[in-house]
Structure formats: C-alpha cells, structure tokens
Amino acid sequence: MSLPGPLIETWVLYTFGSLVILARIACRWRMIGIANFKPDDYLIIPAWITYTTMTVAAHIVGGHGDLHALSLEEREALASGSPGAADPLVTGTKWFCAGVATYVTFIWLLKLNMLFLYQRVVRGLWVARFIRPAMALVGGTYLATLLVLFLPCRPYDRMWIVFPDQGAYCKPQSTLNLIPPLAMNLLTDLVIMAIPAPVILPIHTTLARKAGLLTLFFAGVFIMVAAILRVVFVIVMADGPTAAIWSCREDFVAIVVGQAILLRPVFTRGFWGGKGEVGKSIGVTEEGTGSGRRVKDPFSVTVALATVGGDESRETVAGSDAEMGGAGLVISVKSLVEVESTESPTGRDPGRGDCLWPTNRASCWNGREGGV
Structure with missing residues (x-):
C-alpha cells in the first residue's frame, strides 16, 4: 500500500x-x-x-x-x-x-x-x-x-x-x-x-x-x-x-x-583540502603546542560580523581586498571590542605593535584612542 x-x-x-x-x-x-x-x-x-x-x-x-x-x-x-x-x-x-x-x-x-x-x-x-x-x-x-x-x-x-x-x-x-x-x-x-x-x-x-x-x-x-x-x-x-x-x-x-x-x-575548497587547510578560509586557527594545542572557533570572532555606528575609523579586519578577491569585510570600530588573534604569517610579529596584521587593527585603533 x-x-x-x-x-x-x-x-x-x-x-x-x-x-x-x-x-x-x-x-x-x-x-x-x-x-x-x-x-x-x-x-x-x-x-x-x-x-x-x-x-x-x-x-x-x-x-x-x-x-x-x-x-x-x-x-x-x-x-x-x-x-x-x-x-x-x-x-x-x-x-x-x-x-x-x-x-x-x-x-x-x-x-x-x-x-x-x-x-x-x-x-x-x-x-x-x-x-x-x-x-x-x-x-x-x-x-x-x-x-x-x-x-x-x-x-x-x-x-x-x-x-x-x-x-x-x-x-x-x-x-x-x-x-x-x-x-x-x-x-x-x-x-x-x-x-x-x-x-x-x-x-x-x-x-x-x-x-x-x-x-x-x-x-x-x-x-x-x-x-x-x-x-x-x-x-x-x-x-x-x-x-x-x-x-x-x-x-x-x-x-x-x-x-x-x-x-x-x-x-569552500579549504574544507576539502588537507589537514592544514581545514577551515583556513574562515579563520580556524590553533594555539599552543603538543597536547596543549587548542583550536580557536571561527564563530567566536565577533568582529567578523559587526559594524558599530558612530564616528568610527573603518578598518579591514577579515583580510585585504587582494587576499579575498576584492571582497574584504570592512567594519567600523569605535570602542574596545574583544578580538581573538589568529596565527601570524611566518616572520611577522603578531604582537600589539604590528598594525599591518589585519586581526590586530582593532586593537591598534583602540591603542591610538587611549594615547598608546
């Protein structure tokens, strides 16, 4: 039936x-x-x-x-x-x-x-x-x-x-x-x-x-x-x-x-690539070494979705236009927001002073506001 x-x-x-x-x-x-x-x-x-x-x-x-x-x-x-x-x-x-x-x-x-x-x-x-x-x-x-x-x-x-x-x-x-x-x-x-x-x-x-x-x-x-x-x-x-x-x-x-x-x-192509490519295009990163290594969740990165209104400085935080095929995500940052850092490229210091590294730009901007 x-x-x-x-x-x-x-x-x-x-x-x-x-x-x-x-x-x-x-x-x-x-x-x-x-x-x-x-x-x-x-x-x-x-x-x-x-x-x-x-x-x-x-x-x-x-x-x-x-x-x-x-x-x-x-x-x-x-x-x-x-x-x-x-x-x-x-x-x-x-x-x-x-x-x-x-x-x-x-x-x-x-x-x-x-x-x-x-x-x-x-x-x-x-x-x-x-x-x-x-x-x-x-x-x-x-x-x-x-x-x-x-x-x-x-x-x-x-x-x-x-x-x-x-x-x-x-x-x-x-x-x-x-x-x-x-x-x-x-x-x-x-x-x-x-x-x-x-x-x-x-x-x-x-x-x-x-x-x-x-x-x-x-x-x-x-x-x-x-x-x-x-x-x-x-x-x-x-x-x-x-x-x-x-x-x-x-x-x-x-x-x-x-x-x-x-x-x-x-x-995304990265998802189906090798182990090192998984999640690369959306910011899955690791910190620590050996058994203490922890994976950072890409959906914990608040700034990847946010635009805050007001008199802000526009900053590219999700990759440059060249890196993302002209589709870099531009947001505005007015006050301190929590941004999880990602792995830095080889030979580049990911610390606070490196304002060229995209994920540090919000931090650098807030540092300038505070006179640092």
Whole structure:
C-alpha cells in the first residue's frame, strides 16, 4: 500500500532536515574537533532525536488516525461496537499527544541552539547583553507551554477516552492548546531575530553575502507564517492533515535557518583540502603546542560580523581586498571590542605593535584612542 502524499512529504522533509543536521555535526567535527564543541553543537543532538520521534509520531497518526477527528456520534458507535475496534484510534491519539509535545520541545531546542550560537557570534557587541535574557525567556515560555498542554486536562488519559466527550480542555486541537503556545512561539522568534539584526544587516559586504543574510532573515519570517498557518488550519478550517504538513515545513525551514551559517565552510575548497587547510578560509586557527594545542572557533570572532555606528575609523579586519578577491569585510570600530588573534604569517610579529596584521587593527585603533 502506497503512502499518502502528506506522509511522503513528511519523510522527505525529515530526510533532508536530518542530512542538514548531520552535515552540521560533521562540519564542526572536522573543523574544530569534538573536544572543542560548544553548547549549540551538543544541543543539536537531542534536537535531532526529538525531530525523529516527532516524525515517527506523525507517521503513526497518519496510519491510525485519532479520535478527535471523529464526531461524537461516530465515537459513540465505536464505543458500543466490537471490543478492540477503537484500539488503533486510541493508539493514534496517544501518539498525537506525543507528537505535540515533541514538536514544542524540538522548536524550543532550536531556539536555544540559535541563542548559544549568537552568544559566540556577537560577543563583545552591545547586543550581547540581550542573549541571557532571551535564553531565560525561551526557557520560561517552554515551561509555560508544557504547563498549558498538560495541566488543564486532569487526569491526562482523558485525552484518549472514546466516549463520552472528554470536554473542551482534553483535546489536543483545543484553542487553549494552540493559541497560547503560538503566541509564545512568535514572541520568542521575534526576540531571537531582533538580537543580531542591528549589527548584521548594516554590514559592509558584497551584494551576494548581503542577499544571503536577508534570505536567512526572511526564512525566519516564513517560520512564523508556517506556525500561524498550522493553527489556522486546525481552528478555522478543521483540517488536521494540512496543519500537520505545515508543521513539518516549519520544522524543516527552522533547521536550515539555524544551521546554514555553520555549513558555509563545506562549500569552500579549504574544507576539502588537507589537514592544514581545514577551515583556513574562515579563520580556524590553533594555539599552543603538543597536547596543549587548542583550536580557536571561527564563530567566536565577533568582529567578523559587526559594524558599530558612530564616528568610527573603518578598518579591514577579515583580510585585504587582494587576499579575498576584492571582497574584504570592512567594519567600523569605535570602542574596545574583544578580538581573538589568529596565527601570524611566518616572520611577522603578531604582537600589539604590528598594525599591518589585519586581526590586530582593532586593537591598534583602540591603542591610538587611549594615547598608546
């Protein structure tokens, strides 16, 4: 028996979403090694497990159906029929409830994953002060969402009673189970998108890179639209299967948006070169010698993404135009920012006095401001 179209799309999206996650893990592993993984590198693993569970739940519900898709009269006839006739629907309903819980957990794990990445990317910039409050907001709204989903219906196993009707609060598709979680979902998405926007959108860079940043930004808008459509299809149109597929689309786009920046090295020649070439083009460096050698994470270099407004001096910090084919990243530096140094070329002193070395220019500029 062939699978229906929505289930096929669900598994296709899951397959590509899983490939993106696995590619992200492999990319980070090759670039910095598992010993140097950051919190967001670890968080993506439980997120993928939750994503898998949610997809399995969608498949089971698609095959068995659920009780809440039936009218009260149909459920009464089912309850009075032969023993065991309702068992597949009860199983489907239980997995439906599990799917709702895993959907919420997956989406909120991706939010936290993104914030931990931002914590490294915007370190030293004024927007960094909003990262921890945003994390607290994500954690608080996740707990609030779980309370909304699981507390009103007591005992919770009333969710899969065949007959009589369980009441308004014991239906996964109830307004209470959909509207408050949607509001908290949209609120946290807006907060997360707002944190890097003031420093990323004004970047002085190539048109292609600017287009890439804007594409990621509008993909975030698509995620919010998909979340809204999911609720509209359930409450207004009573179309559960269509709502479910929009949920899968939302999940897939959220994966791509969250992991895209970390997959960029895969598309560089240096990534596929020898051991010494891995990550070279985006600043993966090592310090120390022997067993004490530590890999520096390129996404910890705040200044590679930032433009700070005001009366600043424009400095090229991501390579000269000649080194980057005319695409050197020009930023403005007004006050002291933390810049991790990289390896210096052979024969060149990487110390503070060498203002010709690109990664020291911000330090040199701040030194001039202080009269050094």
